[in-house]
Structures are given as structure tokens and as C-alpha cells.
Amino acid sequence: MAAAAFYDLEGTLVSTNLVHTLGFYARNEPGLLRSLKKSASTLLSLPMFAITDQYSRKVFNDLYFKRYKGVKEDRLRFLADDLFFSVLKPAVFPGAYELLEKSRSLGLRQVVVTGALDVSVKPLMEHLGIQEYVANRLEFVNGVATGRLLPPVMAAATKASWIRVYAEREGLSLSDSYAYTDSMSDLPMLSIVGHPAAINPDMRLRQTALHHDWPILNLK
Amino acid sequence: MKPETSNVKLMALQLRRKTHESVVYIDRDSAPRIMPSGEDFILEDLPIGTRVLYPNAPIKGLPNREAAIRYALNHPHECDPLFAQLEPGMRVTIAVDDISLPLPPMATPDIRQSVLEIVLDMLSGHGVDDVHIIIANSLHRKMTEWEMKRMVGSKIFDEYYPDRYYNHDAEWADGLIKLGETKHKEPLTLNRRAAESDLLIYVNINLVPMDGGHKSVAVGLCDYESLRAHHEPQTIRDSDSYMDPARSELNHKVHRLGKIVDEQLNVFHIETAINNRMYKGDMDFLLRNEDDFTAFDRMKFEAMRYTMSKMPRPARRKLLHSRPAQYEMIACHAGKTEPVHEKIIAKAFDQYAIPVRGQCDILITGIPDISPYNVYSILNPLLVQVMGLGYHFNFYRNKPLLKKGGVLIVHHPCYDEFDHKFHPSYIEFFNRLLPETRDAFVLRDKYEQEFANNPSYIEMYRRGNAYHGAHPFFMWYWGENGRQHVGKVIAAGAENAHVPAMLGWDRADNLTEAIAMARSFMGSSAEITMLHQPIIGIADME
Numbered sequence: 001m002a003a004a005a006f007y008d009l010e011g012t013l014v015s016t017n018l019v020h021t022l023g024f025y026a027r028n029e030p031g032l033l034r035s036l037k038k039s040a041s042t043l044l045s046l047p048m049f050a051i052t053d054q055y056s057r058k059v060f061n062d063l064y065f066k067r068y069k070g071v072k073e074d075r076l077r078f079l080a081d082d083l084f085f086s087v088l089k090p091a092v093f094p095g096a097y098e099l100l101e102k103s104r105s106l107g108l109r110q111v112v113v114t115g116a117l118d119v120s121v122k123p124l125m126e127h128l129g130i131q132e133y134v135a136n137r138l139e140f141v142n143g144v145a146t147g148r149l150l151p152p153v154m155a156a157a158t159k160a161s162w163i164r165v166y167a168e169r170e171g172l173s174l175s176d177s178y179a180y181t182d183s184m185s186d187l188p189m190l191s192i193v194g195h196p197a198a199i200n201p202d203m204r205l206r207q208t209a210l211h212h213d214w215p216i217l218n219l220k
Numbered sequence: 221m222k223p224e225t226s227n228v229k230l231m232a233l234q235l236r237r238k239t240h241e242s243v244v245y246i247d248r249d250s251a252p253r254i255m256p257s258g259e260d261f262i263l264e265d266l267p268i269g270t271r272v273l274y275p276n277a278p279i280k281g282l283p284n285r286e287a288a289i290r291y292a293l294n295h296p297h298e299c300d301p302l303f304a305q306l307e308p309g310m311r312v313t314i315a316v317d318d319i320s321l322p323l324p325p326m327a328t329p330d331i332r333q334s335v336l337e338i339v340l341d342m343l344s345g346h347g348v349d350d351v352h353i354i355i356a357n358s359l360h361r362k363m364t365e366w367e368m369k370r371m372v373g374s375k376i377f378d379e380y381y382p383d384r385y386y387n388h389d390a391e392w393a394d395g396l397i398k399l400g401e402t403k404h405k406e407p408l409t410l411n412r413r414a415a416e417s418d419l420l421i422y423v424n425i426n427l428v429p430m431d432g433g434h435k436s437v438a439v440g441l442c443d444y445e446s447l448r449a450h451h452e453p454q455t456i457r458d459s460d461s462y463m464d465p466a467r468s469e470l471n472h473k474v475h476r477l478g479k480i481v482d483e484q485l486n487v488f489h490i491e492t493a494i495n496n497r498m499y500k501g502d503m504d505f506l507l508r509n510e511d512d513f514t515a516f517d518r519m520k521f522e523a524m525r526y527t528m529s530k531m532p533r534p535a536r537r538k539l540l541h542s543r544p545a546q547y548e549m550i551a552c553h554a555g556k557t558e559p560v561h562e563k564i565i566a567k568a569f570d571q572y573a574i575p576v577r578g579q580c581d582i583l584i585t586g587i588p589d590i591s592p593y594n595v596y597s598i599l600n601p602l603l604v605q606v607m608g609l610g611y612h613f614n615f616y617r618n619k620p621l622l623k624k625g626g627v628l629i630v631h632h633p634c635y636d637e638f639d640h641k642f643h644p645s646y647i648e649f650f651n652r653l654l655p656e657t658r659d660a661f662v663l664r665d666k667y668e669q670e671f672a673n674n675p676s677y678i679e680m681y682r683r684g685n686a687y688h689g690a691h692p693f694f695m696w697y698w699g700e701n702g703r704q705h706v707g708k709v710i711a712a713g714a715e716n717a718h719v720p721a722m723l724g725w726d727r728a729d730n731l732t733e734a735i736a737m738a739r740s741f742m743g744s745s746a747e748i749t750m751l752h753q754p755i756i757g758i759a760d761m762e
Contacts, residue, residue: 005675097685102675178675197676210640213647215676218684 003176004162005103006189009114009121009135011182012199013096013128013219014088019049021120022067024087028079042067057155057185061115065138068117069147074141076119084123092128093200095219099180100128108178109170113163113189115154134162160188180217184208222232241277242574242757244509246270251510254521254590254732256581256753257631257713259536261506261525264731271580273621275507275755278495280572281548285331289338289554292490296555297563302339302488305419308347312470314339314387315441318357319331319367320592322427322494325453327544331492333373335423339490340376352413353385356440359447359688360593361642361681362387390443390688391678399484400450402476406449411441415485422557424491426564428611428756429463429572430471432491433561434478442477444690450474453528453660456700461614463564463758478557489557493567494547496756503543508756517605540589541596569617575758581746582738583622584731585612586753587632593687593695597639601719602646604632606695608709609702612751618761621749625707627738629659631731634714641685645677649692654722660700669692678731708741710734 008015019042026038029134045067052060062198104110112133114121125133137150152158167174175194184204190196198209209216246253252263253272266272282288293302316332319325332722335359336353343351353372354646355363368385369377377385388411397412414420414437422440426432440449450473456462458469465471483486499506503524505517513521528536551567553560587597587607599607608630612620622628638647653667668690677689703724711720711727712734720727728734739746751757 002455095679098682099675099679102673102678106675180676195674195676213638213640213644213651215644215680216640217676217679219679220683 001173001176002107002109002110002171003173003178004109004167004170005178005180005181006193007110008159008181008183008186008189009112009124010116012180013100013112014124015093015220016087016091018064018116019046020087020091021083021116022064024077024083025068025071025076028082030189035104042126053185057115058153061136061149061153061155065136065149066147068138068145073119073138073143073145075210076117076138076145080119081123083120084127088121088124089127092124093219095217096128099217100130103178104129109172111163111166113154113159115159121178130131134166156185157188159186160192163189181205190214236566239577240575242274242682243576244272244274244511244532246272251513251759253510253750253752254506255584255586255631255750256506257586258633258635259533259540259589260528260633261521262524262631262713262731263473265750266584266737266750269423270584270750272750272752273574273576273755273757273759274509274752275496275498275757276574278497278548279499279550281495281550282552285334285552286338286551288549289335289490289492292552292554293338293342296488297553297559298556299488302421302554303342303346305486305647306343306346306348307418309350310348310418311350311416312343312348312352312419312421313414314351314353314421314423315356315411315414315437316353316423317370317425317431317436317440318355318360318387319363319532319595320360321425321431322545322547323590323592323595324498324541324543324545325367325370325595326494326547328370329373330371331425331494331547332371332423333376333547335492336372336376337488339421339423351380351384352417353380354411354414354441355387356436357387358440359390359444359681359691359694360440361685361687362389364685388441389682391682396443400480400481404473404476406473406477407446408438408477408480409443409446410437410481414441419486419488421488422490424489424564426491426493426568427566428466429568429758430468433471433474434467434481434557435471435474435566436489436557437481437485437487438474438477440710444688446477447694448672448690450477451589451694451697452664453700456697457704459614459701461616461620461701463614464617467617482557487557489556489560490552490554491560491564492549493551493564493571494724495550495571497546497548498754498756499543500546537589537598569758569760570757572756573617574757575762576699576759577762578747579621579623579761580626580749581623581742582627582629582735582748584629584631584735584748584750586751587612587630590754593691594639594642596639596754597642597670599632600638600643601634601636601652601723602643602650602692602695604630604634605723606698608632609699609706610695611698612753613699613702613705615751615755615757616759616761620705621759621761622706624705627708627746628702628706629710629712629728629731629734629738630713630725631712631734634711634716634719634727636716636719639744642687643692644680644686645671645674645689646687646692646695649696658724660697660703661697663693708738710737
């Protein structure tokens with residue numbers, strides 16, 4: 001039976017996280033004053049992001065994506081390539097290429113399941129040769145972001161349920177599939193496959209991985 | 221004198237009769253024996269008549285190690301001296317044994333450091349600058365930076381690490397090259413840098429007769445596909461034993477691969493033999509007959525035991541791993557692989573061979589916290605298995621020390637602990653595969669390649685310090701001829717029931733109970749032999 005390798009993206013295959021992306025967009029706001037203002041407010045939000053991420057990924061997402069309110073869709077698409085070349089591409093872990101190559105050589109379908117924005121990650125997916133990926137989508141009204149996400153919101157248990165549905169639809173064996181992530185919030189995703197692994201894990205996921213005897217990889 | 225008393229005395233005299241310095245029989249007034257059991261040392265009274273094999277007395281080390289190395293380089297076997305093979309601008313690779321040799325890691329300076337200092341000096345003097353030093357770790361874990369520095373000394377490390385001093389990577393496709401295959405279709409793919417060098421110098425330390433020879437290059441620098449051709453259950457079953465090169469199918473297969481190496485590469489082999497002075501000074505009593513202990517020896521043992529009893533297991537482990545071995549070099553030969561290895565093996569048997577007459581029904585061996593695969597790490601259940609049924613069982617020449625169908629008693633706590641960094645694939649092997657089957661052939665056919673190709677394990681091997689995903693399988697195969705030979709294995713002192721059960725062993729609380737169980741299986745007159753651990757010795761069976 002066919003199988004797949006499911007990857008989280010940020011912190012797993014690349015060293016950046018969602019806040020780097022937000023910071024990049026803030027820096028690239030049109031006009032010096034707006035750019036400074038947006039960058040400063042992003043910077044000030046960091047402690048709040050850190051705390052809410054520890055508490056709940058859903059709450060984090062609610063707060064985080066509100067920062068995109070008012071941003072135009074065409075601007076996000078316009079900056080996507082710049083974001084890729086200046087932020088994402090240099091941040092790909094050296095071991096990520098090896099891991100993907102080995103995994104691909106085994107005939108596993110390569111699927112990225114990320115909480116990042118679909119427009120931001122598209123160039124990176126092309127660079128990594130990944131055709132199948134699911135990411136979060138901002139809601140736009142008349143081409144302007146509302147700060148809300150369209151369902152399904154890719155985080156925590158939603159990733160796991162998306163994978164389950166996807167595997168069923170595609171005829172994939174989850175017992176023979178692999179999952180890789182760096183964050184404790186993705187524990188459900190690790191729990192539903194036969195070969196879970198933690199990559200550069202945070203402290204909580206490291207403890208969980210040790211407890212469950214899962215492999216712990218360092219792709220740096 | 222009553223006849224019974226006379227008989228007892230006569231028997232006692234016979235028992236006291238020494239056939240060899242290293243063979244001791246337990247009598248009524250014999251002292252209890254020290255037995256390692258993991259990180260602990262226990263004192264056990266053995267049944268009268270038990271035969272105990274001790275390591276031979278260490279052969280005196282060569283007085284001037286550097287001079288012996290220089291002599292070997294300048295008087296090689298069946299080839300020109302090293303200096304005569306050197307030309308300015310040539311490409312040279314030096315491969316060295318990894319941390320699995322010797323055991324425990326030896327006191328600094330390591331023999332490899334001594335050899336490298338002399339060889340690198342010679343290379344530099346002849347205008348050879350393109351030099352790489354590669355650790356021939358094969359599918360073993362890669363050595364850490366600290367271990368690499370300790371092995372070669374800071375001067376060489378600072379000059380060569382990391383660009384020109386590194387671990388072999390058996391999973392780096394671009395760094396490997398296929399040399400061909402034997403007529404038995406055994407493939408050989410080797411490290412590209414080593415294979416494409418004008419000269420490959422191999423620096424070996426020979427600890428047991430299985431080491432060295434063609435195994436150094438053909439195994440130490442190969443890839444998984446090459447290794448699985450001979451690291452498989454049937455080869456191990458056909459090796460009687462793998463510590464006896466002449467009767468080892470494993471050795472024969474490696475020898476065939478070595479022929480390919482010799483045809484295509486210019487290898488200058490430097491092999492060294494060491495004595496068995498594992499400890500000296502404060503721990504030397506561990507290698508001696510307890511009947512000969514002085515009061516000071518007993519005091520040292522009691523002090524050690526008391527101290528260790530107050531320490532948690534990780535601290536005991538740390539303490540034991542911090543004690544370097546005091547091995548001394550007893551021979552060094554250089555030149556073509558085969559003649560060099562022949563000389564070194566002869567010297568190794570001089571050190572290790574213990575003449576033994578008669579097999580035993582029950583073989584007892586404590587499992588110390590020393591193995592090639594747990595340096596600075598945990599002796600997990602699979603490694604306990606490989607030490608008992610693999611290494612210790614195979615320490616024989618001609619025929620096994622234990623009779624066919626006999627009982628092997630291993631003494632170890634058999635704790636269910638694994639090192640996540642070094643042995644990740646062992647954990648899955650033990651918990652997922654062994655409950656399904658212990659059949660080595662089924663395991664190989666059904667699961668070996670899945671583990672070998674698991675991307676997580678490959679990354680952990682390549683970028684971390686993990687043993688290759690296939691390594692736990694090799695550990696299981698390594699115990700295959702022991703497993704086929706013994707009638708029963710009893711884990712004495714096992715602190716849980718499930719680990720021995722998973723390994724297919726019986727369990728006993730202590731040695732006394734284990735011996736009683738073994739006697740009920742083999743008969744009350746069963747002959748008992750104990751390997752006095754730690755021992756590196758080969759029972760040379762008559």
C-alpha cells in the first residue's frame with residue numbers, strides 16, 4: 001500500500017517561523033513611516049505570540065493572523081518571491097534536502113502540512129520539489145485581508161484530521177507513513193502515523209519524543 | 221585416615237591441579253569470585269569444581285612504541301617501505317579504526333595518535349600535502365568531536381578537523397564508489413576518497429582476532445549493501461567461531477572482498493597488537509585470581525563496591541567509562557594486508573589463547589558494561605544479548621566452550637534502557653520486532669531494509685551520532701550461532717521479567733537460583749565453567 005511522508009514546515013524543514021514572515025511583510029510596508037510602525041508593533045507583539053503559542057496554537061493563530069488585516073492580496077503575492085529568496089531559501093536546513101531526497105527515493109509521497117500562508121510558501125514548495133502541500137489561507141474581501149483564516153485552519157489536531165482524510169482519499173497507509181515536526185502543537189499529527197519523528201524539537205516535544213522512543217533528528 | 225576423607229582430599233588436590241595459569245578450579249576454601257553485572261560488581265560463591273577462566277597475564281609492552289612503529293614502516297611485509305612509496309603531490313588517505321577499538325578506550329596517547337604522528341611527519345617530509353584522515357566507522361555511529369580529538373591528540377585534530385579529518389559516511393552517495401563484486405555476487409562499494417587516493421594507509425588496533433586484516437578496509441569503509449552481504453544470519457551460523465579466522469565464514473567472505481581491494485587499491489596496512497592490561501593500579505584486582513588477593517586488594521574492592529553502591533546507575537556508568545584502559549602495544553607490523561595480519565593474529569593468540577580441555581554443561585558469564593557498541597553509552601538489552609550470545613560465547617577456537625544444548629548463564633540487570641541519541645533504531649527493533657519474531661532470517665527478510673532505509677535513522681546516522689538503522693539487526697545476527705548452539709539462556713540478576721522474555725531467555729533472581737535452574741535442565745553433575753569478566757581471551761579447546 002502506498003504511503004507518504006508528512007512534514008510540518010517552519011522550524012522543521014526551515015529555521016524560520018511564522019513571525020519571520022510577518023516581520024518581512026512589516027519591513028516591506030510601503031512608506032518608511034508605515035514600515036517602521038508595523039515593524040515596531042510586530043516586535044512588541046513577540047512576547048504575546050510566545051506566550052499564546054505555549055498556551056494554545058488556536059489562540060496564537062487568532063492573534064497572529066489578525067496582524068494581516070488590511071493587507072492587500074496582490075501585495076502578498078508580489079512579495080512572495082522576495083520572501084522566498086531573502087528569508088526562506090537561506091533558512092532551509094541542510095539536512096532537509098537529504099531527508100526529502102531519501103524519503104522520495106523510497107517512493108513516499110511528499111506532503112507538507114503547514115500553518116504558514118499558502119501564498120508565502122508556494123515558491124519554497126517549488127524549490128523543494130513538493131507538489132502536495134496544504135497551508136493556511138487568509139480570507140480576503142475585495143482583495144483585502146480580513147485577518148481571519150478560511151477553514152480548515154491548519155494547526156494542532158486539524159493537521160491530523162486533514163492527514164487522515166487525505167490518506168483515506170488517496171489510499172495511503174498511515175501505518176507505513178512518516179511525519180516530521182518540531183513542535184509539541186503538532187503532536188496529533190505525529191500520533192496518527194506509524195513512523196513519527198521529531199526534528200529540532202522544542203523542549204516539550206523532545207520530552208514527549210523521548211518518552212515515546214521516537215527518533216529525534218537534527219537537520220541543522 | 222578415613223577413606224572418605226582421603227577421597228575428598230584427593231579430589232581437592234586434583235581440583236587444585238593447575239592446567240594453566242588462567243584456569244582455576246573452585247575448591248572448598250576458595251574465595252568468592254568477583255563478577256561484573258552491568259555497572260555493578262558482585263561477589264559470588266561458586267559451586268565446588270567450577271572452572272574459572274581468567275585473562276592471561278599481560279605480555280610485556282614494547283619499551284619504545286614509536287621506535288617499533290618506525291621500524292615497521294621501514295621494514296614492511298611484501299612491499300616497499302612507506303617512505304619509498306611517497307611522492308610529492310600524491311593523494312593520500314589515512315583510515316583509522318573507530319571508537320569500538322580498543323575497549324574500554326585506551327589511555328592517551330592512543331596508539332593511533334602515535335602512528336599518525338609518525339606517518340604524517342613522514343608524509344610532510346616527502347611533500348605530500350593532500351592528506352585526509354577518515355575514521356573507518358562503517359555503519360557504527362560517527363564519533364563525536366571530543367572523541368575524535370581524544371583519539372588523535374589536539375595537534376593533529378586542530379590541523380585536520382573538520383575538513384581533512386572526519387567520519388566515513390556510508391549513506392553519502394557521492395562519497396562512495398562501487399569497486400565491483402566477488403564471484404559469489406558480494407558487492408563492494410567503498411569510500412570514494414579512500415578508493416581514489418594514490419595510497420591508502422590503514423591504521424589498526426587489534427583487540428580480538430576478528431579485527432583487522434581485510435575487515436579494516438572492506439568493512440570499515442563500505443556501505444550498507446556491501447555489509448549486508450556478509451553481516452547476515454547464515455554467515456554467522458557458519459562461523460565456528462568468528463573469533464577464529466580460520467573457521468570463520470565471515471572472515472572468508474571478507475577475505476574475498478579484500479582481494480578486490482588489493483586488486484584496485486594501493487593499501488599500506490599498519491596493524492598493531494595490544495596486551496590485555498585492561499586495568500592497572502586501583503582496579504587491577506579485577507583481572508586477578510581472588511585466591512591471590514592481598515588484604516589491600518580486598519580493601520580496594522570493598523571500597524569500590526561501597527562507593528558505587530551509593531551512586532545512581534548513570535553515575536556508576538559515568539565512573540566506569542571514565543577509566544581508560546592501560547593497554548600496551550606488543551607488536552606492530554606494516555605492509556600488505558595479509559602477511560601483516562597473519563603476524564598480528566599470531567601475536568594476538570599468544571596473548572589471548574587459554575588452553576582448555578573439555579567442554580562444560582553450564583557456562584557463566586557476567587556482562588560488564590564494556591562492549592564495542594556502548595562506549596560512553598548504555599548497554600541496552602540488544603547489546604547484552606550480543607555480548608552474551610555473541611562475543612562471550614564466541615571466545616573459543618576449535619569447538620565451543622559450552623556443550624551443544626548447554627546452558628548459558630548471563631549475569632546482568634537487563635534494564636530496559638536505551639540511548640536515544642546513539643541507538644534509536646534499537647528501540648524500535650526491540651519493542652516492535654522482537655515481540656513478533658526472534659527468527660533472524662525472518663527479521664532480515666521482512667524488516668532489515670525497512671530500517672536501513674528509514675529516512676529518520678539515516679539522518680540520525682549522517683548528521684548525528686546514531687548507529688545505522690540496520691545495526692540492531694546485525695547485533696541480533698551476531699548472536700545467531702550462540703542462539704543455535706545453547707539449549708537455554710538464563711539471565712541472572714535481571715531486574716525485570718520482560719527483557720529476558722523478549723530475548724527468549726529465562727530469568728533468575730541471582731546466580732545461585734540460576735545455577736539451580738541450569739542444573740535441573742542439565743543434571744546435577746553438570747560441569748560448570750565461568751568466564752572471569754572482564755576477559756579478553758580465547759578458549760583454545762583441545
